[in-house]
Amino acid sequence: MPITWRVIGVALLALGAAALGWQVQDWRYGRQLAEQARLNAEVLNQLTLTAATAQQAEQDKRLALEQRLAASEQTHYRALSDAQRDQDRLRDRLATADVRLSVLLDAGDVAAGCAVPAAAGTGGVDHATVRARLDPAHAQRIVAITDEGDRGLIALQACQAYVRALAPEHFE
Structure with a gap:
């Protein structure tokens, strides 16, 4: 069968x-x-911009925290150096006998077992308080103890400020 052109x-x-x-x-x-x-490229660009914005916000928060911590550290270092300077000055004044440390004595205890008069003379203005001077060596030890205590308190305040700076929402 022939195939026709049609x-x-x-x-x-x-x-x-x-x-x-x-x-x-x-x-x-x-x-x-x-x-x-x-559309996928637009979504990817939006996600990239959002991530970059979030990262910048976190970097800004971290920078602000670092600045607050640096300021706090400077403040506490200044307080520590001021306390150290004051303690050194007091220690020097005690060593040169420019200042003497004394303690209040209970008038009843003094009269019972010591030859120190229980009351001040009529010309005194301290209302019958009896004081005893401390030996300079003991005064130096007391100053050293208070110096350590001051440094400990300043260090504690610095630690508390550090923790408050790291987690301020817990302290408000």
Whole structure:
């Protein structure tokens, strides 16, 4: 059976229509893929900007915290050096006998077991308080103990300020 030109023409026409349909689908699918890629790129850019903004905010918070901690450290270092200077000055004055440490004595205890008079003379202005001077060596030891206590308190205040700076929401 011979194939007629008409059948060949219909077959070519059907083949051409199929090829054209295939090409149109390819173009449509290509546009859809391009649109999807563009939307994905926009979402990725938004996520990147959001992450960069969050990172910058965290860096700013960290910088502010570091500045607060540095200021607190300077304040406490200054307090520590001032206390040390005052203690050194007091220690020097005690060593040169410029200052003497004394303690109040209970008048009842003094009268019971010591030859120190229980009351001051009528010319005194201290209302019958009896004082005893401390030996300079003992005074130096007392000053050293108070110096250690002062340094400990200043260090404690510095630690408390550090913790408050790290977690301020727990202390408000």
